[in-house]
Amino acid sequence: MTTHDDTSRHVRKLFEQGKKLSDIAEILGLEIDDDTLIDAGWRGDDGNAEVAFPYADSAQEAANEYVADGAWGDGNGLSTVAVDVIVWRPAWRIVDGELVAVRLDEQKLLGKQAPDEPPCDGARDGEHDFQGAVHGLRGGASVHVTTVCMLCGCRRESWSACNVVETQHDFDGVRYTPRHDFDAVLEYHRVNGIPDNLDPESALGQALAADDDH
Numbered sequence: 001m002t003t004h005d006d007t008s009r010h011v012r013k014l015f016e017q018g019k020k021l022s023d024i025a026e027i028l029g030l031e032i033d034d035d036t037l038i039d040a041g042w043r044g045d046d047g048n049a050e051v052a053f054p055y056a057d058s059a060q061e062a063a064n065e066y067v068a069d070g071a072w073g074d075g076n077g078l079s080t081v082a083v084d085v086i087v088w089r090p091a092w093r094i095v096d097g098e099l100v101a102v103r104l105d106e107q108k109l110l111g112k113q114a115p116d117e118p119p120c121d122g123a124r125d126g127e128h129d130f131q132g133a134v135h136g137l138r139g140g141a142s143v144h145v146t147t148v149c150m151l152c153g154c155r156r157e158s159w160s161a162c163n164v165v166e167t168q169h170d171f172d173g174v175r176y177t178p179r180h181d182f183d184a185v186l187e188y189h190r191v192n193g194i195p196d197n198l199d200p201e202s203a204l205g206q207a208l209a210a211d212d213d214h
């Protein structure tokens with residue numbers, strides 16, 4: 001794989017050999033737009049580190065990849081992470097006879113990474129059964145939707161940026177909290193009966209089976 005730094009070195013070397021930008025573009029297979037030679041992909045920087053994304057097709061994709069590659073420490077991988085990232089296309093121009101690196105299409109974007117859904121340890125088939133039926137939960141609201149898995153008690157909250165005041169997030173996101181509503185789900189099944197797809201060996205299955213022993 002050719003990195004941006006490799007390309008940068010080749011560009012500079014060819015320039016020092018007296019090649020024009022249009023020739024360099026042809027030799028290295030790079031894009032050229034008027035007087036600007038453009039490298040493949042994007043670069044990103046959140047203020048701490050600059051990272052190359054040679055295969056990103058868009059500014060937003062680069063920003064999202066930046067967040068996906070980082071270890072952000074919060075959310076335990078169970079919550080959408082959003083970070084402001086400056087992204088740009090690396091490029092070169094000739095200014096006063098000198099080859100100068102420039103940032104093309106530089107912009108600040110919110111890079112986002114949604115969490116993977118944690119596994120369900122209560123389902124026979126491993127699939128959560130998220131519902132809004134547990135008493136006391138405000139499921140189905142348009143801005144902030146809370147549902148609970150009826151097989152393991154995992155809470156799933158999703159929010160939309162359309163109402164920042166209510167959600168306190170200026171980005172769309174989702175958050176999982178495993179076992180958060182275990183007791184509420186247990187109580188629900190005590191009243192409504194055991195669901196077919198509940199694994200009897202799971203924590204919830206065993207808690208319900210223990211009821212029958214009394």
Ligand SMILES: [Zn+2]
Binds near residue numbers: 127150152154
């Ligand atoms: Zn579940």
